[in-house]
Amino acid sequence: MLALLAALSQGAQRWRHGYDLMNETGLKSGTLYPLLMRMTDGGLVESEWRQPSQPGRPPRHVYRLTAAGVSLARSVETDAAPSRGMAALA
Amino acid sequence: MARALLSLAAACLGERRRDWALAMQGELQAAVEQGRPLAFAAGCVLAAWREMPNHREGRFALANNALALGLLVPMAGLQIAWAAGFSSPFSATIGLYGGPAPGSVEDLYLFEAFTGAVPSLVGLSLFLCLLQLRFAWLLLEGDWLRVAGVASLIASATATLAIFTGVLFLDGRVAVLHGAALAIDIAAAFVSARWRDRIFPAAPAQRPC
Numbered sequence: 001m002l003a004l005l006a007a008l009s010q011g012a013q014r015w016r017h018g019y020d021l022m023n024e025t026g027l028k029s030g031t032l033y034p035l036l037m038r039m040t041d042g043g044l045v046e047s048e049w050r051q052p053s054q055p056g057r058p059p060r061h062v063y064r065l066t067a068a069g070v071s072l073a074r075s076v077e078t079d080a081a082p083s084r085g086m087a088a089l090a
Numbered sequence: 091m092a093r094a095l096l097s098l099a100a101a102c103l104g105e106r107r108r109d110w111a112l113a114m115q116g117e118l119q120a121a122v123e124q125g126r127p128l129a130f131a132a133g134c135v136l137a138a139w140r141e142m143p144n145h146r147e148g149r150f151a152l153a154n155n156a157l158a159l160g161l162l163v164p165m166a167g168l169q170i171a172w173a174a175g176f177s178s179p180f181s182a183t184i185g186l187y188g189g190p191a192p193g194s195v196e197d198l199y200l201f202e203a204f205t206g207a208v209p210s211l212v213g214l215s216l217f218l219c220l221l222q223l224r225f226a227w228l229l230l231e232g233d234w235l236r237v238a239g240v241a242s243l244i245a246s247a248t249a250t251l252a253i254f255t256g257v258l259f260l261d262g263r264v265a266v267l268h269g270a271a272l273a274i275d276i277a278a279a280f281v282s283a284r285w286r287d288r289i290f291p292a293a294p295a296q297r298p299c
Contacts, residue, residue, distance in 0.1 A: 018113060019120035019130075029114070029133030034140050037110060047113070061113035 002076065003027065004035050008045065008065045009073035015050070015062035036063060044069035092118060095131035102138035104147040111138075146289050153285070157278050158226040165271055166222035169215065207258055211251060218247050218268050225275050229282060237279050244272050 003025040008016065016024075022032050039045040046066050049059045065073060096118060100111035114134040121130035142148030221244050228237045248268040 017117065017120065019117045019124075022130075029117075029130050030136030030140070031133075033110065033114065033134065033137035037107070037141065047109075057119055058112070058116045060116040061109075 001035055001039070004032070004039070005044075005065075005069070005073045005076060008063065009070065009077070013064060015048070015064050017060055017062055021063065039069065044072060092121070092127035092131035095128070095135050099131070099134040099138040102135070102142055102148065102151070104145060106145050106147070107138075107141060150285055150289055154230055154232075154282055157282065158230050162222060162226035162229070162275065162278065165274065166219045166226070169222065169267070169271065170219040204258055207254060211254055214247055214251055215268070218244060218251070221247065222271060222275070225279075229279055232282075232286060234279070234283055237283075241272070241276055241279065244268075244275065248272055 004021065004027065007021060007024040018029075018032065018036070021027070021036075022029060025032070027035070036045060036047075040047060040063075043066055045063050047061050047063045050062050051059055096111070096115050099114060100108070103111045114131075114137075118127060118130065121127045142152055221240055225237065225240045225244065228240060251268060252266075
């Protein structure tokens with residue numbers, strides 16, 4: 001979930017397709033979709049349908065963090081920063 | 091193949107997650123362009139399976155599959171094994187029907203009837219096992235009208251078996267076993283139907299063909 005949160009928090013207002021998120025995070029579809037479902041149910045991620053760019057293709061779902069999701073991503077990043085600093089010093 | 095897997099994923103996700111099933115289908119073209127449609131679709135099926143315990147339709151489907159594949163099908167398999175001649179744990183004889191003891195009264199008077207009837211009774215036993223498998227399949231489909239029909243057929247065949255084994259002084263435990271299996275079938279169907287009615291109150295008793 002942290003990898004997905006980190007990927008979504010980069011340019012948090014940007015909508016992303018599911019397959020792009022798989023490529024960005026390295027997660028497989030079997031892991032990505034349950035995470036997206038949980039995060040959407042929990043109000044951390046919002047989704048909407050986008051019409052296809054080429055005719056004959058189905059509409060695609062796009063995802064981005066909600067305000068609550070952005071807030072969580074920031075707090076996770078803040079928590080992780082001291083431990084990264086400690087690791088750099090070691 | 092990938093489309094078939096995505097259809098399976100959609101079926102497993104159910105109505106509540108229909109949007110997610112469509113979202114997965116919408117990404118298939120991107121997966122095709124990257125040359126990994128099967129891996130993507132297989133992952134979607136895995137995701138759908140992981141999601142099943144989280145919604146009541148999924149729990150119902152899982153329980154039904156567990157009941158059919160974990161209880162009814164093995165039960166039918168055991169019955170087939172016994173009918174086919176493997177030794178039964180409930181009988182010292184080999185196969186379902188041990189012949190009369192040589193030299194006994196039954197052997198003297200019933201030997202010909204016995205040799206004439208046993209093949210038919212073994213056939214009837216195998217037919218009952220096939221009915222058990224059909225029953226499990228219909229239970230999974232939720233086709234309650236046909237479930238009731240097959241249960242009636244099993245009851246009739248079991249009664250026939252009981253009568254003929256009784257008349258021929260054969261091992262009556264065979265019919266008792268089939269009767270017990272039928273009782274388990276009916277109990278399973280009853281529990282499954284009650285549960286289904288709670289989830290889908292307006293569902294028809296028979297699926298449209």
